[in-house]
Amino acid sequence: MKKYYIGLSVTYHDSALAIIDDQGEVLFAEATERYLQNKRALNCEPDQLLRLPELLNQYCPSAETFVIAINWRKKRPLYEAAISALGFLSAPGLLKTGIKKLRSPLENYQLHHMMACQHSSIETAAINLVRIIQEYYPTCAIEFADYDHHLTHAATACYSSPFDEAACAVIDSFGENGAMAFYRYKNRKLECLHETKGLGTGSLGLCYMKITELCGFDWLKGEEWKVMGLAAYGKLNQEFYDALDAIITINGFDCKHPAKHLTENLAKLDRFKRRKDSPAEQAADIAYTGQLFFADTVTKLLRHLHFVSQCDNLALAGGCALNSSYNGQITGRVAFKNVHIPSAPADDGCALGAGWLAYHNDHPANPAPPKLLNPYSGSRIDADAVKRFIKFNRSLNIQHLPDSICDATAELLTQGRLIGWIQGRAEFGPRALGNRSILADPRHAAVQDHINEKIKFREMFRPFAPSVLHEYADEYFENYQESPYMDKTLRIREDMRERIAAVCHVDGTGRLQTVKKEWNPRFYDLIACFHQLTEIPMLLNTSFNVMGKPLIHTLEDALAVFLTTGLDVLVIDDYLISKPRDE
Ligand SMILES: [Fe+2]
Incomplete structure (x- = not known):
């Protein structure tokens, strides 16, 4: 009986769909934002009606049973649960008082939006999927x-x-009950060690959202990244640190705070908020201090987790x-020896988690050895679209270079060209990992301004990341550890910073991607070619998008960015595409 496990992430933001087969293999995983080209896909269902028949036909052709698994318990009334987790009023209290009267550190309209979206997302979860399965697979069990x-x-x-x-630590904004949960993982089984519960639960996720807001950024747009970038320019603001410290005090796995509800405490921080008309740089001390407080607090939690679990390996999500x-x-900072962060640690990744839980529920004695997930599980650029483009193109130069695409691209990179690089299947998770990337020479600091002025149009305080060949990474990074999904920021060795100025942040760090041949042979070969030409075993790698948009999804998305920005060259698999003025 051919059985497929379809995991859906159905929370109101970062929805996603994953398909797992009856061997536990991930056949497909992708966030909805890519297909819709709508950043974070707020209030958008993961099972988009128009694409489902094609997806199921491609990945589940011989299905006899579908298991649909979602990442939120349906039994608990969502409104009540979310409000409880946020530490506001009970649902009856909310109805009586009205949402405008809530004491919230977050804007009321945003809160209302969040609640309403989440409620409808859970209530309508999987409706499209069921309809399509019943129509196209009428004999299949669900x-x-x-x-x-x-x-x-x-x-x-x-x-x-x-x-x-x-x-395993899950540190989040909120779930059905609280904001954090801790597990022991062994023999493919997860045992819950502790879960924060109840009204007024402490939430580091909400706390970081508040810090984002204080810096003048928008957490609803996922601008927490900006806090991290800006923090490198700041210094300690002791008054702000003490104010945060008074709000969240960690004891074991528990959070304590003085007022009953976390949100009452967070509201006390408003005096630190950046004025809307002042430049972002003025919030650098708040960003630095907020980031430091976050780091100190998570460290306490992880030290306790290490003490309780007595395990060397940490898996971190949320x-x-x-x-x-x-x-x-x-x-x-903590005695863990190995740290794994999945390619999609936020809610998009939960589609995979839900699907995997359903799979393991059916296969409790799975003998398959553990392996690092290949993150390239998303969509491909449609081959027919590429053929049509090549046939009808009258304006761009197209070269087909199946044997020399890496050499040719590396050569162009050394000449300072900015390259849009598309290969194979898209990455699952927020980072471009060499399949939907914009690439540049990492040697000269001016490249950063170049990319910002010509393509990204983003704030100058945000750094660009290096993708580095694993074999050489230790030469460039202090205390090097693998970072396969661009998930860790490490200090660049002082004597190397000048050599790779474009990917060295102002505090001497870089958020690296480790590249190994077995993980991505084509990307590895490209960096190896660049290494041969320059003696630098890395490239600047930033996501193939423009500010405010997700990573490109279709050929048309890629061409739109290519033609409307200063991107010099577009590479799609073996095709190298350039603009006529560059002849
Ligand atoms: Fe979450």
Whole structure:
């Protein structure tokens, strides 16, 4: 009986769909934002009606049973659950008082938006999928499963890791009950060690959202990245640190705070908020201090987890695991020897977690050895679209270079060209890992301005990342550890910083991607060619998008960016495409 496990991430933001077969192999995983070209895909269902028939036909052609698994428990009334987790009023209290009267550190309209979207997302979860399965696979059985939100985060982290055994921390904004959960992972089983619960639960995710807001950025747009970038320019603001410290005090796995509800405490921080008309740089001390407080607090939690679990391996997930600045510090601050962060640690990754939980539920004695997840599980550029483009193109130069695409591209990179680089299947997770990337020569600091002025149009304080060949990474990074998904920020050795100025942040760090041949042979070969020409075993790698948009999804998306920005060259698999003025 051919059975497929379809995991859906159905929370109101970063929805995603994953397909796993009856061997536990990931056939497909992709966030909805890519297909819709709508950053974070707020309030958009993961099972988009128009694309489902094609997806199922491609990946589940011989299905006899579908298991649909979602990343939120349906049994608990969502409104009540979310409000409880946020530490506001109970649902009846909310109805009586009205949302405008809530004391919230977050803007009321945003809160209302979040609640309403989340409610409808859960209530309507999988409706499209069921309809399409019934229409196209009328004889197929359908089974349903819903899992604790934080358990799906943990499953994503653990099942995607190379570990047989690990301690697992999920540090999030909120789930059905609270904001954090801790697990022991062994023999493909997850045992919950502790879950924060109840009204007024402390939430580091909400706390970081508040810090983002204080810096003048928008957490709803996912601008927490900007806090990390800006932090490098700041210094300690002791008054702000003490104010944060008074709000969240860690004791074991528990958070304590003085007022009953976390949000009452967070509201006290408003005096530190950057004025809207002042430049972002004025919030650098708030960003630095907020990031430091976050790092100190998570360190306390992880030290306790290490003490309880007595395990050397850590699998980390939840929205807070996107904090690459901190991720790189973990092994230096806590006794864990190995740290794994999945390619999609936030809610998009939960689609995989939910699917995997359903799979393991059916296969409790899975003998498959653990392996690091290949993150290239998304869509391909449509081959027919490429053929049509080549046939009808009258304006761009196209060269087909199946044997020399890496040499040719590396040569252009050394000439200072900015290259859009598309290969194979798209990455699952927020980072471009060499299949949907914009690449540049990392040697000269001016390249940063170049990319910002010609393509990205983003703030100057945000750094660009290096993709480095694993064999040479130790020469460039202090206390080097593998960072396969660009998930860790490490210190660049002082004597190397000048050599790779474009990927060295102002504080001497770089958020690196480790590149190994077995993980991505084409990208490895390209960097190796560049290394041969320049003696630098790395490239500047930034996501193939423009500011405010997700990574490109179709050929048309790629051409739109190519033709409307200063991108010099576009590479799609073996095709090298350039603009006529460059002849
Ligand atoms: Fe989450």
